[in-house]
Amino acid sequence: MLRPIISIAVVFLAGAAHAAALDCVVNPSIVVGVGGTVPGLLEEVLIDRGDIVKKGQILARLNANTELSTIDLMSEQAANTSEIEAQQARHQLALNRMDRSKRLAGLNVTSKDAVEEAIAQMEVSKREVALAETRKRILELELARAKTVLGQKVIVSPIDGIVMERKLYAGEYLDQDGQLATIAQLDPLSVETFVADSEYSKFSVGLPVRVTVSEPRDEVHVGTVQVIDRVLDAASRTFGVRIMLPNAGNRLPAGQRCKVEFDAKSN
Template identity: 45%
Template sequence: MTSRLTIAVVAAALALPAAAESFDCVMDPAVIVSVGSPVSGLIDSVDISRGQRVRREQIIATLDADMEDAAIELYVLQAESAQEIALYQVRLDLATSHRERVAKLVERGVATAEQMDEARASFDVAQQELELAQLRQRVLGLELARARTAREQRVIRSPIDGIVVERTMFRGEFVDPDSHVAIIAQLDPLHVEAFLPVELYPEVRTGMTATVRPNAPIGGTYEAEVVVVDQVFDPASATFGVRLSLANPDAVLPAGHRCEVDFGAP
C-alpha cells in the first residue's frame, strides 16, 4: 500500500510543470539619436525642451536663413518669368515666315539662292536661340530647387518619435555638422537586454515570447518578443545576450529601469 502511494506521489510530481526561472534584465530605449545639422550656422530658434515628446519630422530647431530666403526669391522671379522665351519665340516666328516668303519668291524666280540661304540661316539661329532660352529656364528651375533644398537644411527635424532626453544648444549659438542640438530617445518599443546561461541557448529562439516584470516602483507584467539571440558567448560568465522587443505605445514604461524576464518553464 505504501509502495503504491509513493509511486502515485512521484507520478503526480512528474506531471507538474517545472517552475519558471527569472533572469535580471534592463529596459533600454530602442534608439537614442543625437540630432544635429548638416550645415553650419547660427541657431535662430529651438522649439523643444527636456522631457518633451516629439513626433517624427517635427521641427525642433531652425537656423538663420536670410541668405537662402533671398536666393529663393531671386530664382522664383527668374524661373517664373517667360519673357525671354516669348521674345525668342517671336523671333523664330518671324524667321519662319521670312523663310517661307523667300522660298515662294525663289520658286517664281524673283529671289536668289543666296537670299534663300540667308533666310534659312536666320531661321536656324532663331531656333537655336529659343532652345537656349528654354534650357536656361530649366536650369533656373533646377537652381530654384537647389535653393529650396538648401533652405530646408536650415530646418532641423526630429528623425524619430520619442522623448527629448537633453537639449544642448540655444538660440544664438553656432552649430556645425560636428555638434548636436538635442538627444532624443525612442521609447516604443523598449529593448529588454538580458544575459542567460549558455545551458539555455538551445531553448531560446527569435520570435518566442517572454514575460517581463519591471522592478519596483513600476511593477506590472508585460509580454515581449525575442528579436536577437547572440551567437557569441561570454566565456568569462558562461552567458549569452538576448534582446527582446517590448511594446510601449504610450511610453508608460520608463527606459533605463531594471527588470526580470521569465521565459517560462524549461
C-alpha cells in the first residue's frame, strides 16, 4: 500500500460536473542505487551528479590488470592449434601404416597380429586427435569465462535517467554491497496522491487525469492512473493512487508538489 509522505488535503468541488482537486507529489518513476557485480578498486568513474545517462552506458571501471593478463594468456593458448596438427599428422601416419599392413597381409607377407596392431595404433591416434580438439575447446571456454569476469569490472547504468548522487571516486574501493551512484528515471514521472475512500469506485487503471505542477509554474499536463491501492487506510479513510506522467526530455523536475484533477462525472 502506498504510504502518505505529505499531509493530504482532499477538496471536492460542489456539483457532479466539477472536477475533484487533490494534492500530490511528483516523484521519479524509478530510483536505483547502482553498485558493482564484484568488489574492487575503482580505476575510473565517468559520471557526476546531474549527468544524463542511458541504459547500458558505462559509468565506471574497476581495476582489471589481473583479468587482462589472464585473457592475454588464454587467448594465446586458445589460438594455438599445434597440438591438434601434430596429433592429426600422427593419425595420418597410423592410418597409412594400417592400410599398408592390410595390403601386405593380403599378399601373405605380414602376419595378422601386425595388422591388428596397426589398427589399434590407428584407433589410439584417432582418439588423441579428439582429445586435442577437446582441450582446445576447453581453452576457448576458459577464455570466454575470463572475458565474462573482465566484463564484471565494468559498471553500466541499468536505466535511462539522471545521476542524483555520486558516492565514490576513482581510487576508492567499491565494496560488495557498496553503491557507486544513485540514478533516477524521470521519464515517465510517478505522481503519488491520496483520495477519500468515498471516491474509490470512480477510479480505474488507465483513467486520464490532469496534473498541475508547481514548476514550471502552474503548467497542466495529462497523465494516466497506473496503480490503485486495493487496501484502504482506515485511519485516514483514504487510498493511494499512482499516476504515470510522461516527461519527454526530462523537462519537469521531480520532488515537487502538484495538484491532480479528474472528471468525477465521467466515471
